Amino acid sequence: MISDRAKLAGILAVGLGLRLLFLRVHQTIEGDGVLYASVAEHLAQSGRLMDVSWEYHTFYPPGYPALVAPVYALVGDSHRAGQIVSLAAGMALIALVWVLGRRLAGGSVGLIAAALTAIYPPLAHQAVSVHTESMYAALLCLSVLVGLELVERPSVGMSALGGALVGALYLFRPEGLLLGAGVVWAVAIWIARGERPARIGARAAGFVLALSLLVVPYVAYLHQMRGAWLLSGKGLSYRIAESPHEADAIAFGQPRPWQGLRTEGAVLAERYLRNFFRQEGVIAEAMSILALGLAAVGLAGAVEWRKRLAAEGVVLGAFVPLLLYPAFEVVPRWTEPYMVVVFVYVARGIVWVAGQARIQGRSEAVAWLFVALLAVRYAPQLAIPLRYTPSFENVEQRAAGLWIRDRFGPGTTVMSRPPEIAYYARARWVKLPYRGISGVIAEARRAGVTFIVIDELHMRRLRPDLLPLLEGPPPPGLTLVHQTDEFPQRRVRVLAVAPS
Known part of the structure; x- marks a missing residue:
């Protein structure tokens, strides 16, 4: 027994x-x-x-x-x-x-x-x-x-x-x-x-x-x-x-x-x-x-x-x-x-x-x-x-954060919708505000942001007004420094913010 x-x-x-x-x-x-x-x-x-x-x-x-x-x-x-x-x-x-x-x-x-x-x-x-x-x-x-x-x-x-x-x-x-x-x-x-x-x-x-x-x-x-x-x-x-x-x-x-x-x-x-x-x-x-x-x-x-x-x-x-x-x-x-x-x-x-x-x-x-x-x-x-496959998790956000950390070191300032990118970059996180593209750029400059990171997964569902930042050349004030296309419908762009 x-x-x-x-x-x-x-x-x-x-x-x-x-x-x-x-x-x-x-x-x-x-x-x-x-x-x-x-x-x-x-x-x-x-x-x-x-x-x-x-x-x-x-x-x-x-x-x-x-x-x-x-x-x-x-x-x-x-x-x-x-x-x-x-x-x-x-x-x-x-x-x-x-x-x-x-x-x-x-x-x-x-x-x-x-x-x-x-x-x-x-x-x-x-x-x-x-x-x-x-x-x-x-x-x-x-x-x-x-x-x-x-x-x-x-x-x-x-x-x-x-x-x-x-x-x-x-x-x-x-x-x-x-x-x-x-x-x-x-x-x-x-x-x-x-x-x-x-x-x-x-x-x-x-x-x-x-x-x-x-x-x-x-x-x-x-x-x-x-x-x-x-x-x-x-x-x-x-x-x-x-x-x-x-x-x-x-x-x-x-x-x-x-x-x-x-x-x-x-x-x-x-x-x-x-x-x-x-x-x-x-x-x-x-x-x-x-x-x-x-x-x-x-x-x-x-x-x-x-x-x-x-x-x-x-x-x-x-x-x-x-x-x-x-x-x-x-x-x-x-x-x-x-x-x-x-x-x-x-x-x-x-x-x-x-x-x-x-x-x-x-x-x-x-x-x-x-x-x-x-x-x-x-x-x-x-x-x-x-x-399990890597697509089960938001690995593209981790990859973007690690890319920033490896090339620019810890201590930068990242504006994004999810905080994971800043966490892996060992950066200060500024949450993406509910504003249009020009308002986002202005707020990024005001907050001393180094990079704006736009991820397709969140933007399509939560911020479709910002999807143009994922297509074509970036607007004045932003410079494309990195992009990942590993997973369909889950692109990530890292945009450097030019000082005002």
């Missing part, structure tokens, strides 16, 4: 193998990863929250770069350092899902949930990306485990730990504050049980104090940098100003004259529901209808609600941030960390269905058959490294 720990070791080995397979081919850093990596570099070198623009960074919280910084100091490559942190978090996540599933519904549920986490393609990919998702998901599992302790064996110390975890989640992604819903549910349970108000107050104070110790310093930093009291520098006004072509997808939309409460409410509701159902479709496509159906079974058919209402409320509280995202826009990557909790319900549904099959001594085999079916569903995405 193989023990559960031996089975977990096998699941971890499979998860590690898949992640190393993705790591082998994942050689180009992503746009958001550039910001995280460059902040980590500045933290390690000077202790300042600065990014690839060589300015103080307020767009993303500092939690993830703060973990990457010491690893960068050891390995000397911020891209690799971020991958190491994400990979470690991704492996820890598999073990934490096992603990959570076992805590909620027994060893079989824990093992199946861990196996699904190990083979889920988005989580395998995020474990080798310089993104927050792997660490955020691991902290999410920890916060749910602490929430379960708070409803079963509450204490001031455990409440403080819950506050620290929610604060840490906030420092990775601001919506992490909403995961305090689990603690709010725990307080409601304490009140319903008739516990003494003094005890409830002491626990609540411990939670708030620990949370404040992590949240307040960053809020004060944002106030110092932005001149306003904000919970996040990644606000709605920024998105509308920086991406006007996407504003209609945001539930709040572009600023316009007030049209009355009824009209505005109807517009907001229509856009929110449109995004909500888009998000539902994104999750269904990624996980599969089979997985979501089993999760529904696990939620409705396999739960003794009267006995476990307190615990189930904590677990379901982990999904509260999913109600926030449709108010802005639908980004698949935002939803991925919460799928680990869905997998616990999927595993519970699988175990329940296998038990109902009533095949003598074969219920475990039936359960793992469902896991195998889901593995087949995920196989095409898991096989991406086997059919």
Whole structure:
């Protein structure tokens, strides 16, 4: 008889193998990863929250770069350092899902949930990306485990730990504050049980104090940098100003004259529901209808609600941030960390269905058959490294950045749409403004830009008005110094800016 720990070791080995397979081919850093990596570099070198623009960074919280910084100091490559942190978090996540599933519904549920986490393609990919998702998901599992302790064996110390975890989640992604819903549910349970108000107050104070110790310093930093009291520098006004072509997808939309409460409410509701159902479709496509159906079974058919209402409320509280995202826009990557909790319900549904099959001594085999079916569903995405070609990544942007670095050295100033080019050039990045060609040239001169880099991949989708810079001779004030044509529809031009 193989023990559960031996089975977990096998699941971890499979998860590690898949992640190393993705790591082998994942050689180009992503746009958001550039910001995280460059902040980590500045933290390690000077202790300042600065990014690839060589300015103080307020767009993303500092939690993830703060973990990457010491690893960068050891390995000397911020891209690799971020991958190491994400990979470690991704492996820890598999073990934490096992603990959570076992805590909620027994060893079989824990093992199946861990196996699904190990083979889920988005989580395998995020474990080798310089993104927050792997660490955020691991902290999410920890916060749910602490929430379960708070409803079963509450204490001031455990409440403080819950506050620290929610604060840490906030420092990775601001919506992490909403995961305090689990603690709010725990307080409601304490009140319903008739516990003494003094005890409830002491626990609540411990939670708030620990949370404040992590949240307040960053809020004060944002106030110092932005001149306003904000919970996040990644606000709605920024998105509308920086991406006007996407504003209609945001539930709040572009600023316009007030049209009355009824009209505005109807517009907001229509856009929110449109995004909500888009998000539902994104999750269904990624996980599969089979997985979501089993999760529904696990939620409705396999739960003794009267006995476990307190615990189930904590677990379901982990999904509260999913109600926030449709108010802005639908980004698949935002939803991925919460799928680990869905997998616990999927595993519970699988175990329940296998038990109902009533095949003598074969219920475990039936359960793992469902896991195998889901593995087949995920196989095409898991096989991406086997059919990988350089065109899968934005290698042309890396090549352009390295060309600038090799010929002109670090320290130049690059204006481009994606920050990857400046990252590889070891240059200061100036974001391409939303202006016409003459306005872009004028802004480049004002900002002291050395090179304007135009990449076809982004220009065709986001800035078609600048496509003339990819065709024919450059306009006055710009000189073509380099061009790549390696990939169709993905040309890159490096244009030197003449001083005014």
